[in-house]
Amino acid sequence: MISDEQRREAAASLRGSRGFFNSLPRTVLEPFIFDIFERVLECVGYTECNVFDYLADLVDRGECENVYDGSVQDSCDNGFLCSVCGCKVEDEEHYRVSGVWNYCPQCGRKVRHG
Ligand SMILES: [Zn+2]
Known part of the structure; x- marks a missing residue:
């Protein structure tokens, strides 16, 4: 089970990645989609299991x-x-x-x- 402390850490990590996203060229995000997704998973502490279940449990x-x-x-x-x-x-x-x-x-x- 994901704790509220883990939720807060994930949120802080996501907010800490603003610079990463802001450094990307907004007009052509497609070449960076994999990098963005990988960065998001790293921020939220994803390691294994179904990624959709993990993200759903993180927000709900x-x-x-x-x-x-x-x-x-x-x-x-x-x-x-x-x-x-x-x-x-x-x-x-x-x-x-x-x-x-x-x-x-x-x-x-x-x-x-x-
Ligand atoms: Zn209870």
Whole structure:
């Protein structure tokens, strides 16, 4: 799984390659397409596997569902259990969890609603 730190490093590396791109003649990019693609893959840290899956995972953290079962004994009203990474958040003594679970606090996936 790609971490947010890896995403930030890839973004910084891509932004650091502005000069490379700006040095190319804009009117005839075709002869440099391979060099550009190779540079992009180097910036994002691509090493193996399907390059399209890798790039998709880099830009999209994916989705999960809240599978917390609030009907069992000792469960709370607004608990969270990530369907992908298993992160669990519940009420603690004197502290009630409230709000809407839009993202998993551990893996960062967007929580699908409805
Ligand atoms: Zn998660």
